[in-house]
Amino acid sequence: MNFLEQRIKEDGRVYPGNVLSVDSFLNHQMDVSLYKEMGNEFFRRFGHEKIDKILTIEASGIGIACVAAINFGVPVLFAKKAKTSNIDESLFVSEVFSYTHHITNRVVVSKKYLHPGERILIIDDFLANGSAVHCMLDLLKQAQCIPVGIGIAVEKGFQPGGENLRKEGYHLESLAIIESMNADTGEIIFRAQEA
Amino acid sequence: MNFLEQRIKEDGRVYPGNVLSVDSFLNHQMDVSLYKEMGNEFFRRFGHEKIDKILTIEASGIGIACVAAINFGVPVLFAKKAKTSNIDESLFVSEVFSYTHHITNRVVVSKKYLHPGERILIIDDFLANGSAVHCMLDLLKQAQCIPVGIGIAVEKGFQPGGENLRKEGYHLESLAIIESMNADTGEIIFRAQEA
Numbered sequence: 001m002n003f004l005e006q007r008i009k010e011d012g013r014v015y016p017g018n019v020l021s022v023d024s025f026l027n028h029q030m031d032v033s034l035y036k037e038m039g040n041e042f043f044r045r046f047g048h049e050k051i052d053k054i055l056t057i058e059a060s061g062i063g064i065a066c067v068a069a070i071n072f073g074v075p076v077l078f079a080k081k082a083k084t085s086n087i088d089e090s091l092f093v094s095e096v097f098s099y100t101h102h103i104t105n106r107v108v109v110s111k112k113y114l115h116p117g118e119r120i121l122i123i124d125d126f127l128a129n130g131s132a133v134h135c136m137l138d139l140l141k142q143a144q145c146i147p148v149g150i151g152i153a154v155e156k157g158f159q160p161g162g163e164n165l166r167k168e169g170y171h172l173e174s175l176a177i178i179e180s181m182n183a184d185t186g187e188i189i190f191r192a193q194e195a
Numbered sequence: 196m197n198f199l200e201q202r203i204k205e206d207g208r209v210y211p212g213n214v215l216s217v218d219s220f221l222n223h224q225m226d227v228s229l230y231k232e233m234g235n236e237f238f239r240r241f242g243h244e245k246i247d248k249i250l251t252i253e254a255s256g257i258g259i260a261c262v263a264a265i266n267f268g269v270p271v272l273f274a275k276k277a278k279t280s281n282i283d284e285s286l287f288v289s290e291v292f293s294y295t296h297h298i299t300n301r302v303v304v305s306k307k308y309l310h311p312g313e314r315i316l317i318i319d320d321f322l323a324n325g326s327a328v329h330c331m332l333d334l335l336k337q338a339q340c341i342p343v344g345i346g347i348a349v350e351k352g353f354q355p356g357g358e359n360l361r362k363e364g365y366h367l368e369s370l371a372i373i374e375s376m377n378a379d380t381g382e383i384i385f386r387a388q389e390a
Binding site: 113 | 218219220223224225226227228230231248253254255258260261262264265268269270271272273275278279295296298305307308367
């Protein structure tokens with residue numbers, strides 16, 4: 001069991017409906033020393049690649065991406081939720097569906113910060129159905145960037161996002177993959193990963 | 196001129212209506228090596244204080260707060276924009292007015308992560324009218340926490356937020372304070388600060 005699996009086991013909370021709360025250390029209160037370990041691990045898994053920039057999405061991916069970026073020595077760009085319906089030509093635009101809130105949000109990045117041929121590492125906190133990652137992949141496609149890899153903190157392995165991305169040939173690395181969880185007992189089973 | 200003033204002078208863009216764009220390095224694309232320097236400087240200014248936690252607000256404060264928190268060795272908590280109108284009793288709630296978008300957003304933090312007597316450092320990217328900082332101070336007041344200080348990257352010194360907070364007795368430290376700027380010439384004048 002790696003450091004993140006251990007922490008999820010200790011401090012994660014399972015609720016009915018396959019809800020995992022990790023808001024004491026990952027996506028509301030943020031344990032930055034854990035983020036540093038995650039940054040080290042992302043670098044161990046992707047550090048051999050040439051990476052020009054990290055892309056993440058507002059809001060809870062930002063902290064993880066910024067701390068990881070210290071290892072990689074590259075800037076972070078975050079896709080922003082569009083605040084207005086006026087989308088001008090200076091922006092790449094895509095959509096992300098929130099299964100939690102049952103709404104579609106438009107997200108944008110400035111065309112100034114993604115250029116054809118740039119090699120981009122996507123980082124986010126959670127992967128379940130893959131909506132946020134597909135949104136970021138769509139932005140990279142519009143910009144003609146190369147998605148070098150996708151680094152995720154916690155993947156819900158029983159939802160289809162991860163499997164679909166692997167089938168599509170992306171280099172996806174999730175630091176913890178939850179195989180199943182039980183709201184009655186609180187038990188969380190992780191998928192075995194190579195050390 | 197310190198490192199952040201220098202960077203603003205080089206890469207900031209002034210637009211009519213006293214708009215300063217720093218989205219190439221601070222609040223859209225994020226230069227994490229600059230964030231590290233900012234973290235060092237926040238620690239130089241606040242490191243003598245006992246600090247239990249850093250509070251910031253979604254979204255663009257999160258990266259700065261997380262990188263700074265490495266210096267302080269404390270967790271970061273971020274105030275979230277409320278996604279639904281259902282606010283339950285587990286949350287502290289406050290409001291922030293966006294002068295950019297002319298709307299009031301409700302923001303929340305879980306009561307689990309702020310406790311009476313905790314000493315909190317507020318960190319955010321921008322201070323203009325002070326709406327976001329006052330929102331965070333309100334959350335801390337509800338939680339009976341002690342606001343030890345307020346660390347800001349860029350203060351618009353010609354808007355009233357900073358002056359009001361200093362009059363109210365808060366320990367406010369802004370790494371760069373813009374005294375005035377000129378959209379015609381692009382010139383930016385900084386307020387002199389002690390080294």
